[in-house]
Amino acid sequence: MADESQCSWIYPEEPHMYPSSVAGGYIPLKIGQKLTTGPWDTEFTVLRKLGWGASGSVWLVHSEHYHFSAMKVLTAVESKACSQQYRYELEALTRLQQLKEDAAAQSKPLPLGSHYCIPSISLFAVDSTHSGHWAILLPVCSSSLEKFIGDAMKKNIGFRFELNHIKRIVRQVSVGLHFFHATGMVHTDLKSSNLFIPLEGQYTSELSEYLHTHPALAYDPHVDLQISPEPIITFRSQTLPRIGPTSFDQWHVCLGDYGEAVPVEKTHELTSKGQDVMPASMRAPEVTLHAPWGQPIDIWALGALAFELVTGDMGHIFDVSPVSGMNIDEIRLARIEELCGPFPKSSVLNAPRGKSFFDSEGRLLKPLLGGTSSRGTLHQRIELARPDWSKQDILETEGFLKRCLMIDPAVRPTVKELLDDQWYSHVAYH
Structure with missing residues (x-):
C-alpha cells in the first residue's frame, strides 16, 4: 500500500482508498451495497452518498424497518477515538437521547428545543477493510x-x-x-x-420518485496499482431536494x-x-x-x-x-x-x-x-x-x-x- 505522499493523483472527495494510518480510514461503501447490522440484523441498502467531512461520510440508506434514513459512518480513527472517549460525538447523541427518555419516564413534556436538534435513531458497528466503524442512523x-x-x-x-x-x-x-x-x-x-x-411530511413517495429520476453518480474510475489492484470508484456527494x-x-x-x-x-x-x-x-x-x-x-x-x-x-x-x-x-x-x-x-x-x-x-x-x-x-x-x-x-x-x-x-x-x-x-x- 502506497503512502499518500507518493501518489500524484488527487482524490476528488473523501480518501476512502487509503488506510486509516494515512487518511483516517473512510468506509469504502458502494451504491447498492447491502449492510446487515444493528440489534435486529437489519439489512440496509446504500442508495447514494449525501456528503462527507473530517469525521466520516454520510449515506442515504433504506431498510424495511426504518425506510429512508441517513447513515453517518465515522472513520476508523474517529470511531476508535469515540470508543476511547477522547472524541465525544457518540456521547453527545447519548446525552440528547437520555434527556428525552428522562422526560418520558417522568411524564413531562419534551424539553424546549428538542425538535431542533437532530437525534440519532440508532447506533451500531460496521466493518470494512479499514477495521471497525461506528455508524449513526439519523433522520433524512x-x-x-x-x-x-x-x-x-x-x-x-x-x-x-x-x-x-x-x-x-x-x-x-x-x-x-x-x-x-x-x-x-x-x-x-x-x-x-x-x-x-x-x-417533512409524507415524503416517501416524492423522495422515491426523485431518486428514480436522479440516480446516484460516481467519478470516472481511477487506476493506480500502488493503491489498489482494482479500479478506484468514488461516489459523488449529492444532497436531496x-x-x-x-x-x-x-x-x-x-x-x-x-x-x-x-x-x-x-x-x-x-x-x-x-x-x-x-x-x-x-x-x-x-x-x-x-x-x-x-x-x-x-x-x-x-x-x-x-x-x-x-x-x-x-x-x-x-x-x-x-x-x-x-x-x-x-x-x-x-x-x-x-x-x-x-x-x-x-x-x-x-x-x-x-x-x-x-x-x-x-x-x-x-x-x-x-x-x-x-x-x-x-x-x-x-x-x-x-x-x-x-x-x-x-x-x-x-x-x-x-x-x-x-x-x-x-x-x-x-x-x-x-x-x-x-x-x-x-x-x-x-
Missing part, C-alpha cells in the same frame, strides 16, 4: 443551510433572507442550542454548514453534526493543551487567548451566524486574510476589536496568551494600521448590507448581535437568557 435532511444559501446566491447574487425569516431561523437555532446545552455539552462548531433542513413547506414562514432548521462537541467538564483539558476549537474565521476571543472557555463560545458562534444571515457575508465575519507583519491570531483579534469595540483590560491581561497580543493597558500590540482594508464597525456593516431596513430594525439587530458578541464571556448571556431578547422573543418558530 435535504441540505445544510450553508448549501441552500450558496445555491440561492448562484441563482441570485443579491439573495438575502428577509428580517422576519432571519429571526425565525436564529430563534430555531437558539432553542435547539438550549436543548443541546441542557446535556452539559459545548457544540464548538455551530455554523451554517452544521444546520440542516429536514424533509427540499421536500416540505416551500414558504420560509414554515421552514424548520435543526442543529446537527456533533463531531466537535465537548463535555463542559472536559473543556479545561483542551484549554491546558492549547488546543483550538471553532472555525478559525469565527473563533471566540477566549479560545484564541487560551483562557477558560465553555458554552459561551456557542453564543458567540450564534451571533456570528446571525451576522452572516443579516449581511450575506458568509464565513467572513472576521476576515483573517493575510496582513503584512501579522499572524492569523493577531489579525483575528484586531478584526474582533474593529467589529465589537475594545477588549476589556481585565479579561485580556489575565488570559494565558494575553501579554502576547496586548500591552499593559490592554491595547493591542498590533492593531490594524491605516493602510489595512477596514471592514467597518458592526453598525456600519449592517447598514451597508441592508440599506432598505429602517433605523429601528438596524439598531435592534445590532443590539442583539452585540449581546452575542460580548468580548468578555463572563457577561455574554446564556442561551436561556438570550431567548427572552425582544429582538426575536415574539417570533413564532414552530
Whole structure:
C-alpha cells in the first residue's frame, strides 16, 4: 500500500482508498451495497452518498424497518477515538437521547428545543477493510443551510433572507442550542454548514420518485496499482431536494453534526493543551487567548451566524486574510476589536496568551494600521448590507448581535437568557 505522499493523483472527495494510518480510514461503501447490522440484523441498502467531512461520510440508506434514513459512518480513527472517549460525538447523541427518555419516564413534556436538534435513531458497528466503524442512523435532511444559501446566491447574487425569516431561523437555532446545552455539552462548531433542513411530511413517495429520476453518480474510475489492484470508484456527494413547506414562514432548521462537541467538564483539558476549537474565521476571543472557555463560545458562534444571515457575508465575519507583519491570531483579534469595540483590560491581561497580543493597558500590540482594508464597525456593516431596513430594525439587530458578541464571556448571556431578547422573543418558530 502506497503512502499518500507518493501518489500524484488527487482524490476528488473523501480518501476512502487509503488506510486509516494515512487518511483516517473512510468506509469504502458502494451504491447498492447491502449492510446487515444493528440489534435486529437489519439489512440496509446504500442508495447514494449525501456528503462527507473530517469525521466520516454520510449515506442515504433504506431498510424495511426504518425506510429512508441517513447513515453517518465515522472513520476508523474517529470511531476508535469515540470508543476511547477522547472524541465525544457518540456521547453527545447519548446525552440528547437520555434527556428525552428522562422526560418520558417522568411524564413531562419534551424539553424546549428538542425538535431542533437532530437525534440519532440508532447506533451500531460496521466493518470494512479499514477495521471497525461506528455508524449513526439519523433522520433524512435535504441540505445544510450553508448549501441552500450558496445555491440561492448562484441563482441570485443579491439573495438575502428577509428580517422576519432571519429571526425565525436564529430563534430555531437558539432553542435547539438550549436543548443541546441542557446535556452539559459545548457544540464548538455551530455554523451554517452544521444546520440542516429536514424533509417533512409524507415524503416517501416524492423522495422515491426523485431518486428514480436522479440516480446516484460516481467519478470516472481511477487506476493506480500502488493503491489498489482494482479500479478506484468514488461516489459523488449529492444532497436531496427540499421536500416540505416551500414558504420560509414554515421552514424548520435543526442543529446537527456533533463531531466537535465537548463535555463542559472536559473543556479545561483542551484549554491546558492549547488546543483550538471553532472555525478559525469565527473563533471566540477566549479560545484564541487560551483562557477558560465553555458554552459561551456557542453564543458567540450564534451571533456570528446571525451576522452572516443579516449581511450575506458568509464565513467572513472576521476576515483573517493575510496582513503584512501579522499572524492569523493577531489579525483575528484586531478584526474582533474593529467589529465589537475594545477588549476589556481585565479579561485580556489575565488570559494565558494575553501579554502576547496586548500591552499593559490592554491595547493591542498590533492593531490594524491605516493602510489595512477596514471592514467597518458592526453598525456600519449592517447598514451597508441592508440599506432598505429602517433605523429601528438596524439598531435592534445590532443590539442583539452585540449581546452575542460580548468580548468578555463572563457577561455574554446564556442561551436561556438570550431567548427572552425582544429582538426575536415574539417570533413564532414552530
